[in-house]
Amino acid sequence: MKHEREEIMRITARYVEEAQEGRSPSLSAYLARYPQYREELLDFISYYQAFEAPLPMNTSLASLSEVSREALERAYTSQAQESALSTQDVAVRSLFESRQQQPVTPRQLADVLELSEDIVQLLERRTLLPESIPATLSQCLAGVLGYSPAAIEAFFASREPSNTSSRSRLKVAEPRGPYGENQESLTFAQVVAASTHLSPERKAAWLERLS
Structure with missing residues (x-):
């Protein structure tokens, strides 16, 4: 083998x-x-x-x-x-826009990453602990969006509001879901485990990878 x-x-x-x-x-x-x-x-x-x-x-x-x-x-x-030399100066502004400036929807990213839209929105808003986000996820995002994994990781590490349209954000009046108010202290594994929108199959697969 x-x-x-x-x-x-x-x-x-x-x-x-x-x-x-x-x-x-x-x-x-x-x-x-x-x-x-x-x-x-x-x-x-x-x-x-x-x-x-x-x-x-x-x-x-x-x-x-x-x-x-x-x-x-x-x-x-x-x-x-x-490609590090050609991509090192290219900053990621949003996970909902590729390097070629093509729009990407939360649903599209959720399907590719085997996640749910609520978790994709948390990733976009950079509210999770960046060190908890698995490298494989950054690598997949890099492949989809046309950036280097290092650029994706830098995006998560900056933890600043991203330049996305209001349509891509969760409205203030919308429910916050099962994560509570202090989402910035949560890890990727915690939101996967707590998500009520992630299918049981996807949740089990991610938790197995993270274990």
Whole structure:
């Protein structure tokens, strides 16, 4: 199993390298070359290509196998390191706007991140303890929005009101939900556990990852 995992990591790394060099690697060619890893490669390549396209909001982490998620995390970490010079001065103003200034809705982010809209709104308002937000979530946001993971983490760490439209914010008169008033002292794990809008399946999956 360890040998297979390392082999998949090597294959997916090669695919990412070819894609970044503009060689347009062929999915069918990879499947024909490595039929024994068909399911894992389909998972990885389909998801990676979706994240490379504008507004890749039609896939979710839950649909991926463990090895595919690990391969994606490695790919995005590698990309972030290689593109650090070009992205280090680009500040994230809002999670609801991509680097290409394309709007992203709370529902779209919730579906991609396997969260609920109320938690996405808390992330947007930067009311959670930034050190409690898992790196994998920042990496996924970076892939969706076109920023580096470091830029996403800096956004959370700033904990200042973000420049979003009033439509993207929760109105003052709206109920605050199960989190109470002092949301700035809450961790990501606490809001996941307390959310009444997150489905039981998504909640269990996130709590397992965070444990």
